[in-house]
Amino acid sequence: MNLKPIGERIVVKMLEVEEKTASGIVLPSSAQEKPQVAEVVAISKELAGKDNFNIEVGTKVIYSKYAGTEVKLEQDEYIIVKLEDVLAIVEE
Template identity: 80%
Template structure:
């Protein structure tokens, strides 16, 4: 099964980030704030912004998007207007 967004939306998957405190203690993901960096896995045909494409890493607004779970994977469907930046390099 695949997700195909409609309208000006993209589907993103969270990028796993390991967080350490200053003293070197690794924090479990349940104790961390959700990262706002995600990898784009699907783009609607209606998206006009050519910088947002599958495989890009993006930063999106903190409280935006709709979380969905499909085939044991978690995704977020985000409006392109909630994408703040594309991470390059």
């Protein structure tokens, strides 16, 4: 099953969170903060056609903390985010 966003939206998949602190303490999932860095997995046709749009599938982005709609398909969790909620592109 594929997700195809409409309007000015993208679909992102949250990146894995570290389960240990720097000192080696293992954190339960309930104590972990949700990451705000995610990888883009789909882009709407409306955004893909824009000349000055520089986000591609595979790009890592930072999005607003309470942005988007969480969706679970099969065993994967995704977030559908409006373009205006994307704050930055992560470059490595």
